[in-house]
Amino acid sequence: HGSGVAIISATLKDKYTSQHKQAALSVANSLQFKKADIGPLADQWKERISGTRLTYMSSYNSGGGSGGYSNESIIDLCPQGYFNYSTNNHRSIDIGSTAYSNRSGAGSGQWKIIGNQSGQAVLQLNFNSGEVYEYVLSQDGNKTFLNGDRYFRTWTGDNAPSCN
Numbered sequence: 001h002g003s004g005v006a007i008i009s010a011t012l013k014d015k016y017t018s019q020h021k022q023a024a025l026s027v028a029n030s031l032q033f034k035k036a037d038i039g040p041l042a043d044q045w046k047e048r049i050s051g052t053r054l055t056y057m058s059s060y061n062s063g064g065g066s067g068g069y070s071n072e073s074i075i076d077l078c079p080q081g082y083f084n085y086s087t088n089n090h091r092s093i094d095i096g097s098t099a100y101s102n103r104s105g106a107g108s109g110q111w112k113i114i115g116n117q118s119g120q121a122v123l124q125l126n127f128n129s130g131e132v133y134e135y136v137l138s139q140d141g142n143k144t145f146l147n148g149d150r151y152f153r154t155w156t157g158d159n160a161p162s163c164n
Contacts (some may be wrong), residue, residue: 005031038115045113045121045137051079053161054144054151075125075151076161083111083125084162113137 009024054075061068069089076084085108109127116122116136123146125133135146144153155161 038113038119038121041119041121042113042115045123048139049077049123049137049144049153051161051163052077052153052155053159054146054153055159056146056149056151076163077111077123078161078163080163081110081112082108082163084108085125085127 007024007028009020011020054077056073057071059068059070072088074084074086078084109125109129111123111125114122114124114134121137123135123137125135127133136148138145138148144151
C-alpha cells in the first residue's frame with residue numbers, strides 16, 4: 001500500500017551481534033500496513049472531476065513593462081480513466097524581449113482517486129513515462145483546489161477536456 005519502509009540496525013562491524021538483527025526484526029514485525037480507505041469520498045470526487053478540464057493560472061507583472069510571468073497548467077480528466085496534461089509558461093525579460101517556455105503534452109496516462117493517511121482524497125496521475133503526480137483534493141463551495149491551489153473546472157465548448 002505504498003513504498004514501504006526500510007529498517008536498519010547499525011553499529012561498528014566488531015560490535016555487531018545477533019541482538020542487533022533481532023532488534024530490527026522486532027521493529028519490522030511490529031509494523032502493520034493498511035490501505036487508506038476513503039470510501040464514498042473517492043466516488044464523490046470521481047463524479048465531480050471525471051470528464052472535466054482542470055485549469056490552473058497564475059501571473060505576476062512587475063509594472064512599468066519591466067518584467068513578469070504567467071503560468072497555466074491544464075489537466076484533462078477523461079471519463080475513460082486516461083488524462084492529458086499540458087503546461088504553458090511565459091516569462092518577460094527586463095529589456096523588453098520575451099522568452100517562452102512551452103511544455104505541451106508533458107505526458108499522458110491513467111488517473112484515479114486514492115486516499116492518503118489523513119483520509120483525504122488524492123488525484124493521482126500515473127504518466128506513461130513512469131512519473132506519478134499526486135494532488136490533495138479539496139473544495140470550497142463550487143471552487144476546486146489541488147494541493148491548495150485553485151483550479152477552474154470546465155467541461156463545455158472551448159474549455160472542454162481533450163479526450164479524443
